[in-house]
Amino acid sequence: MTLRAATRGDLDAIMALEESAFPTDAWSRTAMAAEIASPHGRYLVDDESGRVVGYGGVRAVVGAGDADIQTIALEADVRGAGRGRALLRALLDEARARRAQQVFLEVRADNPVAQRLYASEGFVEIARRPRYYQPDDVDAIIMQLNLPEPGADGKVDR
Secondary structure, three states: OEEEEOOHHHHHHHHHHHHHHOOOOOOOHHHHHHHHHOOOEEEEEEEEOOEEEEEEEEEOOOOOOEEEEEEEEEOHHHOOOOHHHHHHHHHHHHHHHOOOOEEEEEEEOOOHHHHHHHHHOOOEEEEEEEEEEOOOOEEEEEEEEEOOOOOOOOOOOO
16 A cells, blocks of 8 residues: 555546445546645545555645545455545645644435444544535534644654
């Protein structure tokens, strides 16, 4: 498993994963390309021997104080091996590096696996958006994590 910065050259692979993971509400190619290119965020890919098997993104304007996990997706055959957690932790590290103090995300109410991952990393539910995910009429659970301050050595305990 190698995590690296996503590039425009990864867009086809990212979109294939996006459409597979989120068939009814995938982001458009234009929106994803804009996210990857934005200076206000960071997208990472999980590269396995030259093949993109996962990706994730965080939007964190430097100095704004908060950040949003935009998305995390993995190929079905690599799920359950800690790759989602590794992506999430790398995105949280990026948010911290951009001086975020809080991180937010939205997760589908019908995705208990993702909810458990986020809760295990310290996220808590703060609200719900009814029927947010369309056309499926699935609620969004809004979760928040307060990022701990780094210690004297610059490291954060997890």
